[in-house]
Amino acid sequence: MSEQHSKPNVSPSQAADLVKKHYNLTPSQTKDLPSYEDQNFHVVTLDGGQYLLKIMNSEDSKDPTLFELQTYAMTFLEENGLPTQTAVKTTTGQGMFLEDLDCGYGRRKYLVRLLTYLPGIPIAKVPFSPQLLYEVGQTAARMDTILKEMKHPQLSVLRRKDFIWDLSNLVLLEKYMHVLDGDPLQEVVKTVLHQYKTFVAPKYAGFRKCLIHGDFNDLNVLVEANDGDGHRISGIIDFVDMHMSYYVHELAITLTYMMLEHAKPVDVGGPILAGWESVIPLNEEEKVCLFWLVLARLSQSLVLARYSVTLHPENEEYLTISCRKGVPILCRFLEMGKEQVEKVWFQSAAQFDSKNGK
The missing domain is CATH 3.30.200.20 (Phosphorylase Kinase; domain 1)
Structure with missing residues (x-):
């Protein structure tokens, strides 16, 4: 079919x-x-x-x-x-x-x-305060630690071997690359694929495995007003992409989608990292691969959105939401380079913790 x-x-x-x-x-x-x-x-x-x-x-x-x-x-x-x-x-x-x-x-x-039906509105519709982003990172990590304890006789079904949205399967994008023929973005995605295969893939042995939500994005996290003038998380929805993966994949996915609605995408990383590491500190292999995993998710979003539009042209507006916002971030981060982006992320995470006494 x-x-x-x-x-x-x-x-x-x-x-x-x-x-x-x-x-x-x-x-x-x-x-x-x-x-x-x-x-x-x-x-x-x-x-x-x-x-x-x-x-x-x-x-x-x-x-x-x-x-x-x-x-x-x-x-x-x-x-x-x-x-x-x-x-x-x-x-x-x-x-x-x-x-x-x-x-x-x-x-x-x-x-x-x-x-x-859960109360609240998508987090994409409210201002992203550092405290709210910290809660996003902390909640994503808490969710994965709880899922780690889940027992079920059919759990092996979630080892979804050819699941196209699993970051472990990034190389599957190669068979869809034709949708970028003639577009300069094809070379951008090829650069990410090369770095993934040569730099990230050899480090998978050091990643910690777990069950992840897999799509912790700005439309699947709901918020409502708190007692002050900010917001708090009121719901987590859409578990359709749940699969056996790695903690650092969940973090990379979370970072990627929360950047899409922020005026300064690179600034999102610090508070989310601080929140995540308050529950699950990254090990060295996970830390050095995070940049390329974020760019890998942006690449997945771009290529698969373009491919989906060929199947459902009538739904183009919805299918390309993340892709349209993600392309400038993908290009900008490659331009800044891994070292500079990581410096912003990890230094601001440390400053966030210091400022908030964490």
Whole structure:
């Protein structure tokens, strides 16, 4: 099946019918939300309840085990004090179900879940104070230390061998590089790939393994106003990219996406690093590879967004959000060089800790 035809295309009224049929809830409002390859709906019910209905693409729906693990992980994190969504049980007691739907290219099975709705707005929509960025780094590290303790008989499923968004699989980008033919950015990405293969890859033996969220970005971290004039984290959403990886990968991903909304992207690194290392101090191999791993994530975002647009040109605006903001950062960081960027990150992290008595 073509990837082009795997994304669900359900109308709000069809989504409302699914909620009525499987959860015995009556929606008063069902709003389609932007999504990369699945379909999400914000559902408000007559009794005032709020939920998120997730309809997975038909390719991923073929392996429900992966989503059972994601649901299990969200519940595990919530039970251990982190603000995550949990799955609502169907009328028959299931955490999810397969629905046979025709989305315009024949009948296919789509995995459907209804999740609790968390308060707050994406962190991308509020000013990034150093204290909030510190909390981002600290929360990401806390999340991974909790996930490290999670036990489940199917955990091996999360060793997703060919998962394209796993930083361990950066070289898989090579088969998509044709989307940059004729674009000077192709040479930029080739430079990152070369540094990854020659400098980063040999150091993997020193990286510490763990289970990571994998997409701790500026749209998947929710915040709400605190008692002062700032904000605090109120939710962590979207565990679709969860996989077995490394602590430093989670940190690199977090750094990358939080830079996208900041006027001075390099300044984001210090507070996030300080927050992260208050929970998980980096070892030497992780520290010296962080710069190239951030550029690796920016490269993934660029190439895979361009490729996705060839499959879903109608969704170009959403698919290229991160890519459009990330390209200037990728080029600027290469221009500054590894040594200068690391100097800013690690010196400002130390100053943040000193200033705040940490």
